Ligand SMILES: CSCCC(=O)/C(O)=C/O
Ligand SMILES: [Fe+2]
């Protein structure tokens with residue numbers, strides 16, 4: 001079940017609120033400029049599936065997002081627990097960073113935990129299959145796929161160079177809960 005847990009940045013052990021209803025999650029995130037929607041990921045895709053297979057299965061949804069929002073490139077992160085570089089890939093996203101463009105992710109299988117550091121709060125968003133999240137450019141955040149990753153996310157970019165992360169150097173992420181396996 002997708003969820004949103006909100007913490008004050010100084011209290012990683014004591015959440016201020018935890019939400020599981022889509023409308024509550026979407027409105028709380030919407031109030032801080034983050035788009036969160038439930039789409040239909042109807043095609044059966046297994047974590048570990050190839051990029052070409054995922055893009056072909058979700059071409060209509062990808063085209064809709066590209067048309068509506070002007071995204072120019074797309075790629076896929078598709079991982080399962082047997083991936084030989086799973087630890088390195090997990091580590092790549094675990095520290096707080098920002099991007100110069102919106103972070104748009106459509107989960108078509110499995111799950112992952114985005115933590116967004118906005119003003120004095122941390123919004124921990126457990127994204128699952130069917131969830132579309134768009135985090136505005138410049139938002140401080142990190143992402144945990146867990147020790148045993150199991151997800152497929154389609155990533156859309158408005159920068160032709162694709163994914164560029166600027167790490168903030170803040171160790172805040174190490175104080176907050178990680179994805180529970
Ligand atoms: C959910 S896709 C992999 C994570 C990612 O692309 C990112 O930028 C995390 O912050
Ligand atoms: Fe990111």
Ligand code: NI
Nearest residue numbers: 047109110150
């Ligand atoms: Ni699964």
